Amino acid sequence: xxxxxxxxxxxxxxxRRAGKVILGPLSWVLDxxxxxxxxxxxxxxxxxxxxxxxxxxxxxxxxIAWAAPLEAxxxxxxxxxxxxxxxxxxVVDCIAYPLRLDGVARKTARARAAEAAAKVGLGAMLEQxxxxxxxxxxxxxxxxxxxxxxxxxxxxxxxxANLDGRATREIEAILRDAREGGTRIVMSTHDxxxxxxxxxxxxxLYNGRLVETGPKAVLLETPTTPEMTAFINGELLP
Amino acid sequence: xxxxxxxxxQALRLVLGLDADLIEISGLSLQVSLxxxxxASVIGLPLGAWLAINRFRARRVVIAVLNALMGLPPVVVGxxxxxxxxxxxxxxxxxxxxxxxxxxxxxxxxxxxxxxSIAHQAIRDLWAxxxxxxxxxxxxxxxxxxxxxxxxxxxxMTASLAxxxxxxxxxxxxxxxxxxxxxxxxxxxxxxxxxxxxxxFGLALALGFVLISLAVLVNLAVHxxxxxxxxxxx
Ligand SMILES: Nc1ncnc2c1ncn2[C@@H]1O[C@H](COP(=O)(O)OP(=O)(O)OP(=O)(O)O)[C@@H](O)[C@H]1O
Ligand SMILES: [Mg+2]
Numbered sequence: 001x002x003x004x005x006x007x008x009x010x011x012x013x014x015x016r017r018a019g020k021v022i023l024g025p026l027s028w029v030l031d032x033x034x035x036x037x038x039x040x041x042x043x044x045x046x047x048x049x050x051x052x053x054x055x056x057x058x059x060x061x062x063x064i065a066w067a068a069p070l071e072a073x074x075x076x077x078x079x080x081x082x083x084x085x086x087x088x089x090x091v092v093d094c095i096a097y098p099l100r101l102d103g104v105a106r107k108t109a110r111a112r113a114a115e116a117a118a119k120v121g122l123g124a125m126l127e128q129x130x131x132x133x134x135x136x137x138x139x140x141x142x143x144x145x146x147x148x149x150x151x152x153x154x155x156x157x158x159x160x161a162n163l164d165g166r167a168t169r170e171i172e173a174i175l176r177d178a179r180e181g182g183t184r185i186v187m188s189t190h191d192x193x194x195x196x197x198x199x200x201x202x203x204x205l206y207n208g209r210l211v212e213t214g215p216k217a218v219l220l221e222t223p224t225t226p227e228m229t230a231f232i233n234g235e236l237l238p
Numbered sequence: 239x240x241x242x243x244x245x246x247x248q249a250l251r252l253v254l255g256l257d258a259d260l261i262e263i264s265g266l267s268l269q270v271s272l273x274x275x276x277x278a279s280v281i282g283l284p285l286g287a288w289l290a291i292n293r294f295r296a297r298r299v300v301i302a303v304l305n306a307l308m309g310l311p312p313v314v315v316g317x318x319x320x321x322x323x324x325x326x327x328x329x330x331x332x333x334x335x336x337x338x339x340x341x342x343x344x345x346x347x348x349x350x351x352x353x354x355s356i357a358h359q360a361i362r363d364l365w366a367x368x369x370x371x372x373x374x375x376x377x378x379x380x381x382x383x384x385x386x387x388x389x390x391x392x393x394x395m396t397a398s399l400a401x402x403x404x405x406x407x408x409x410x411x412x413x414x415x416x417x418x419x420x421x422x423x424x425x426x427x428x429x430x431x432x433x434x435x436x437x438x439f440g441l442a443l444a445l446g447f448v449l450i451s452l453a454v455l456v457n458l459a460v461h462x463x464x465x466x467x468x469x470x471x472x
Binding site: 087089 | 367368370371373374375376377381385389
């Protein structure tokens with residue numbers, strides 16, 4: 001067993017797409033425990049930022065340095081996409097899939113998947129095709145699948161967009177559990193309430209730049225930049 | 239029109255009377271075409287999947303060649319296989335010419351591009367859906383291919399069935415490499431060609447109806463078998 005894959009150091013990373021800079025240059029260190037919430041208006045680069053850390057986007061400049069070899073890094077993190085990607089399988093088989101990849105026997109994998117499904121409230125629909133679930137159920141399924149390997153680091157891209165209060169509450173409870181269990185979480189949202197409820201730290205992106213970052217209490221109460229102040233006050237940013 | 243009714247009646251007589259020759263050539267038809275479909279699927283399905291998920295320089299060329307091969311005239315394939323297998327050819331020592339094996343070889347060459355090409359399209363679409371997830375889950379290349387083949391199995395079955403349809407109705411290539419030898423390499427299509435040539439339209443039509451029925455039956459059987467595996471919405 002290798003030590004922690006964290007800290008993760010981003011050094012002046014820049015993403016250029018279609019001829020323009022969509023993220024960066026940006027430097028940040030991801031370390032410690034808890035939940036970091038990435039905030040910012042639409043198009044500010046939240047998705048790109050999370051995907052770049054997870055290795056789904058190639059950076060055009062800068063460095064991404066992990067504390068462990070890449071193989072361990074890839075195997076010990078998970079990602080929940082803004083729109084869930086579900087396989088054409090039953091709920092239980094969707095959740096069992098990452099375990100099957102690790103070579104866990106079918107029976108064991110399905111038993112563990114059933115447990116994970118029960119934890120997110122999908123215990124009664126194990127054999128349903130994943131594609132017929134409601135939006136909230138799909139998000140929970142994606143979350144259960146992301147957690148089933150017990151990742152050290154979990155990225156979530158707006159996991160509660162389009163969900164009602166109850167589904168949001170359930171997902172937030174699962175995330176708190178995961179945090180208690182020692183999973184380091186980085187998630188994006190533009191729901192201020194969610195940031196207040198869940199965040200330990202907040203990171204604010206605007207136009208692809210990291211504008212402010214720090215502990216929730218400090219940042220939400222006493223923002224220092226005009227962009228963050230306006231965003232928190234609910235003003236519509238240009 | 240009269241010929242058609244007579245053909246139908248004769249087909250019924252042959253089938254109901256369990257005509258020995260009919261059973262033999264139908265059996266060989268199925269054996270050759272199913273064998274060719276099986277082999278072509280084993281080659282074509284993973285090839286299609288592999289082409290769908292790998293980006294390499296010659297990829298477009300390979301796909302273009304594959305599409306071109308789909309339209310390959312069977313007679314040309316037959317001729318090609320004939321030359322390779324004839325006594326003076328490079329594989330002449332194997333003594334395969336005018337055997338069912340030679341017919342399977344020719345049909346494999348004809349239908350592998352079809353199966354690979356249809357599989358490629360289906361898997362490419364599925365890969366577009368699954369791409370980010372499979373990358374995120376840190377899958378190996380082999381795991382990706384296996385996953386896509388499994389989750390795309392319905393579309394792949396259709397690809398194989400398209401190949402089978404082409405094979406069972408094919409006559410040009412197997413006529414050349416099989417020789418339409420009675421009790422050895424005669425199959426439904428070559429028998430139809432022979433009887434038509436002799437002016438025996440009734441018998442030719444009867445064999446034609448049997449051929450169509452067999453093709454439909456195989457398709458139904460495959461669909462039925464895949465339906466029994468509890469089906470979801472996909
Ligand atoms: N592949 C790409 N090609 C061109 N532009 C891109 C590409 N990917 C992202 N962008 C642009 O980069 C910017 C940031 O996109 P991103 O999806 O990261 O924003 P976001 O903060 O997640 O937005 P939202 O809140 O709407 O989800 C957007 O303006 C987007 O149009
Ligand atoms: Mg986004």
